Amino acid sequence: MNTTNPKNPSSKVAGISADAVRRATGRDWAEWCALLDQAGARKMTHQQIVAIVSGKFRIGSWWQQMITVGYEQARGLRQKHQKPEGFEISGSKTVAVPLAKLFTAWHDDRQRRRWLADADFTVRKATPNKSLRLTWGDGKTSVDVNFYAKGDGKSQVSLNHGKLPNVTQAARMKKYWAGELAKLRTILEDQHECRA
Numbered sequence: 001m002n003t004t005n006p007k008n009p010s011s012k013v014a015g016i017s018a019d020a021v022r023r024a025t026g027r028d029w030a031e032w033c034a035l036l037d038q039a040g041a042r043k044m045t046h047q048q049i050v051a052i053v054s055g056k057f058r059i060g061s062w063w064q065q066m067i068t069v070g071y072e073q074a075r076g077l078r079q080k081h082q083k084p085e086g087f088e089i090s091g092s093k094t095v096a097v098p099l100a101k102l103f104t105a106w107h108d109d110r111q112r113r114r115w116l117a118d119a120d121f122t123v124r125k126a127t128p129n130k131s132l133r134l135t136w137g138d139g140k141t142s143v144d145v146n147f148y149a150k151g152d153g154k155s156q157v158s159l160n161h162g163k164l165p166n167v168t169q170a171a172r173m174k175k176y177w178a179g180e181l182a183k184l185r186t187i188l189e190d191q192h193e194c195r196a
Contacts, residue, residue, distance in 0.1 A: 087170035
């Protein structure tokens with residue numbers, strides 16, 4: 001179902017306004033949708049649509065993907081959070097603790113159980129103070145976790161939970177991670193203040 005109006009200049013498709021698309025590509029959403037409709041894109045795969053956009057128009061690869069995703073969403077071919085391999089959600093939280101402390105709260109089993117007690121996953125790869133790659137307990141979905149220093153005793157965790165089977169599960173995990181990341185921040189900041 002089309003929940004956006006690509007003819008409205010302030011309407012957002014794939015989170016980007018028609019005005020922003022015009023500034024970056026020379027066309028707004030309505031023009032892109034009309035061009036891709038003429039090319040038969042409604043019956044094409046994501047990769048085929050990207051091939052048309054990249055072959056006929058001189059725009060960067062990021063914009064090629066955004067135009068394709070926007071078109072798919074505007075025409076009801078793709079839902080919010082949907083990727084070719086399933087649904088993907090993201091979450092992030094900035095925490096007033098040093099980077100190493102934030103990473104350890106994820107990587108160390110004992111510390112992680114304080115805020116993420118019910119989670120079942122396997123760590124596939126860990127790069128200290130940078131990233132974790134997890135396979136979720138269902139064995140089918142994955143979580144990529146990245147860590148960033150934000151200056152004076154602050155750091156950020158950002159995650160993507162991908163390969164989710166449907167929009168309902170994506171919404172459930174979006175809510176789940178928002179709650180868990182908020183809990184993590186509260187625990188770490190309270191603990192950090194007590195030691196300061």
